[in-house]
Amino acid sequence: MVIDAHVHLTRPGYVRRRFLCGNARMAASLYNRVHKTSITPDDYIEMVRDRVDPTGEKLIAAMDEAGIDTSVIFGVDWAYGVTGEPKVSNRDQNRYLAEYAKQYPGRFIPLAALDPRRPDAIEQATEAIEEWGMKGFKLMPSAGFKPNDHVCFPLYEKCAKWGVPIMFHSGGLEFNWELSSPNLIASAAEDFPDVKMIMAHAGLESWEQCRLACTALPNCYMDISIRQFDYQINRRKFYEWLRDMIDWTGPWKILFATDAPLPTFYLETREWVDAIRNPKTDIAFTPEEREVILGKAAQKVFGV
Numbered sequence: 001m002v003i004d005a006h007v008h009l010t011r012p013g014y015v016r017r018r019f020l021c022g023n024a025r026m027a028a029s030l031y032n033r034v035h036k037t038s039i040t041p042d043d044y045i046e047m048v049r050d051r052v053d054p055t056g057e058k059l060i061a062a063m064d065e066a067g068i069d070t071s072v073i074f075g076v077d078w079a080y081g082v083t084g085e086p087k088v089s090n091r092d093q094n095r096y097l098a099e100y101a102k103q104y105p106g107r108f109i110p111l112a113a114l115d116p117r118r119p120d121a122i123e124q125a126t127e128a129i130e131e132w133g134m135k136g137f138k139l140m141p142s143a144g145f146k147p148n149d150h151v152c153f154p155l156y157e158k159c160a161k162w163g164v165p166i167m168f169h170s171g172g173l174e175f176n177w178e179l180s181s182p183n184l185i186a187s188a189a190e191d192f193p194d195v196k197m198i199m200a201h202a203g204l205e206s207w208e209q210c211r212l213a214c215t216a217l218p219n220c221y222m223d224i225s226i227r228q229f230d231y232q233i234n235r236r237k238f239y240e241w242l243r244d245m246i247d248w249t250g251p252w253k254i255l256f257a258t259d260a261p262l263p264t265f266y267l268e269t270r271e272w273v274d275a276i277r278n279p280k281t282d283i284a285f286t287p288e289e290r291e292v293i294l295g296k297a298a299q300k301v302f303g304v
Contacts, residue, residue, distance in 0.1 A: 001069050001070070001294075001295040001296070001299065001304075002066075002067055002068045002069050002070075002256070002273060002294045002295045003068070003069065003070045003071070003072065003109075003255070003256065003294070003295045003298035003299065003302075003304070004063070004068050004070070004071040004072065004256065004257055004258050004260070004269075005072045005167075005198070005223045005225075005255040005256060005257040005298045005301075005302075006072060006167070006200055006223050006225040006255075006257035006258060006259050006260075007059065007071040007072060007073050007074075007257075007258060007259070007260045008073070008074065008075065008076065008259070008260065008261065008262075009053060009056055009059055009073045009075075009097060009100065010051070010052050010053060010075075010261070011052065011053070011054050011088065011093075011096070025041045027041075027044050027262065027265075028040060028041045028043065028044040030229055030266070033229075033233070034229065034232045034233065034265075034266050047265065051261040051262070051264075053261070056100055056104075058261075059071065059073075059260070059261075060104070060107070062260065062264070062268075062269045062270075063107070063269075065269070065270050066268075066269040066270040066272075066273045067270075067273060068269070068273065069106075069107070069295070070106065070107055070108065070109060070298075070304065071107070071108055071109070071260075072108075072109045072110075072111060072167070072257075072298070072302065073097050073100070073101070073108050073109070073110050073111070074097065074110065074111035074112070074113050074138035074167065075090070075093045075094065075097065075113040075138070076113055076138070076140055077090045077113040077114055077115045077118075077138075077139075077140060077143065078140065078143050079115075080115040080117060080118050080143065081115055081117065081143035081144035081145070082143050082144065090113060090114070090115075090118075090124075091124055091127075093113065094110075094112040094113060094114075094124070094128050094132070094134065095132060097110040097111075097112075097134070098110050098112075098128065098132035098133060098134050099132075101133075101134075102133070109135050109136075109302050109304070110132075110133075110134045110135060111134060111135060111136045111137055111138045111167060112124070112125065112128035112129070112134045112136075112137050112138070113137070113138045113139075113140070114128075114137055114138070114139065114155070115139075115140070115143055115144075115145070116139065116145065116151055116152045116154070116155045117144070117145055117151055121154070121155060122154055122155065122158065125137065125155055125158055126158070129158075129162050129164060135164055135165075135302055135303070136159070136164040136165040136166060136167065136302070137155070137159065137164070137165075137166045137167070138166075138167045138168075138169075139152075139166055139167070139168050139169070140168075140169045140180075141168060141169065141176075141179040141180045141184070141185075142169060142172065142176045142177055142179050142180045143176070144176055144179070145179065146179055146184050147168060147179075147180075147184045147185045147187070147188045148184050148185075148187035148188040148191065152188065153191075153192075156188065156191075156192045156195055157192075159192075159195045160192060160194040160195050163194075163303075165195065165196035165197065165198060165221075165301055165302065166195060166196070166197050166198065167198045167200055167223075168180070168185050168197060168198065168199055168200060169200050169201070170182050170185060170199040170200055170201060170202075170203045170204065170206065170210060170222075171199075171201055171202075171203040171204025171205050171206045171207070171210075172201070172204050172205075181206060181209065182199050182203040182206050182209035182210040182213050183206075183209050183213070185197055185199055185213065185220070186209070186212075186213035186216075186217060186220060189213065189217050189219050189220050190217065192219075193217075193218070193219055194219070195219060196219050196221060196301050197219055197220055197221070198220075198221045198222065198223055198255065198301065199213070199214070199220065199221070199222045199223070200222075200223050200225060200257070200259070201222075201223065201224075201225055201226045201227070201259070202222040202223065202224055202227065202245065202254075203222070204226065207241070207245075210222050211244075211245055211248050211249060212248075214248075214249040214253040214254075215248045215249045215253075220253070221253050221254075221255060221297070221301055222245075222249075222253060222254055222255065223254075223255040223256070223257035224242070224254060224255070224256060224257055224293075225257035225258050225259035225263065226259050226263050227241075228258070228263045228264075228266040228267040228272050229263070229266050231267060231272075231275055232266050232267055235280055235281065236281065236283075239279060239280075239281040239283045239285075240283065242254075242285075243283050243284075243285070246285075246289055246293075251288070251289040251292035251293050251297065252292055252296075252297050252300065253297065254292075254293045254297060255293070255297050255298045255301065256273070256276055256293050256294045256295070256298070258272055273294070276290060276293060276294055277290060277294060
C-alpha cells in the first residue's frame with residue numbers, strides 16, 4: 001500500500017493573493033534552479049492557478065498514475081493569523097475535504113486545518129472529528145504561534161482523547177519560519193506523549209533537529225515532502241540523507257509525502273514514488289524499509 005501523507009486539495013477562493021505572493025519569490029527561484037529556467041514570481045503564481053483542482057479529478061488521476069492508494073488531504077489555515085479569511089472560510093474548506101473523502105472511500109484521509117488561537121477552535125475541532133469524521137489536524141505554526149504555547153494545549157488534550165495525530169509544518173524560510181522549529185514541536189510532543197506529531201518536510205533546513213526528535217521521542221514522526229527538490233539537485237546526496245535518517249530513526253518514523261500540487265513542479269508524483277520504490281543509487285535500502293516508508297508507517301500513524 002502506498003500512502004501520500006501530505007496533499008493539498010485546492011479550489012478557487014481557498015487562499016488569498018497575499019499568501020501566494022509570500023511564497024512565490026522563493027518558489028520561483030527553486031523552480032528555476034531545478035529546471036534551469038528564468039520564470040518570475042508572477043509566472044509562478046499563474047502556474048499555481050493552473051493546478052487548482054475544483055473537482056479533485058486531477059488529484060485522483062495523479063494518484064492512479066503513480067500507484068498511490070490513499071492520500072492524506074488538508075488545507076492551510078493562514079486566515080486567522082496572517083491573511084484574513086479567504087472567500088471560502090476555513091471551516092467550509094475542512095467540511096469540503098471531509099465530504100470529498102466520503103465520496104471516495106479508502107482513497108483519502110482528511111485532516112482539519114486549524115489555527116488553535118481561533119476563539120472557536122475547539123468547536124471547529126469537535127465538529128470536524130465527531131460530526132464529519134475527519135482523522136486529525138494540520139497546524140501551521142508560522143501563521144503566528146509556537147507549537148509549545150499553552151494556547152495549543154486544549155486542542156492537544158482533545159487529540160489525546162480522540163486518538164488522532166497532528167501534522168505540523170516544520171522549517172522553511174517564509175513568514176514566521178522560526179515558529180516552525182522542530183525543537184518547538186518536540187517540546188509539545190514531550191508534554192503530550194499520547195499525541196502523534198508529524199513534522200512535515202522533515203524540518204527542511206532544520207532536519208537535524210527533526211532527526212533527533214524522531215529518534216528520541218516515540219510520538220514524533222516526519223514526512224519527506226518537498227525533498228523532491230533535494231532529489232533533483234543532487235540524487236546521491238538525497239539518498240545519503242535518507243539513509244542517514246533511517247539509520248537514526250528507523251523507517252517507521254518516516255512517511256512518504258509530496259506536498260502536492262506545488263512540489264510536482266520539481267518532480268512529478270509518479271517519479272517521486274519510483275524514486276523511493278526503486279532507488280536510483282548503489283546505496284542500500286531494504287525492501288522492508290521502502291515498504292514502510294511508502295505506506296506502512298503512515299498506516300500506523302493514521303490508523304489505516
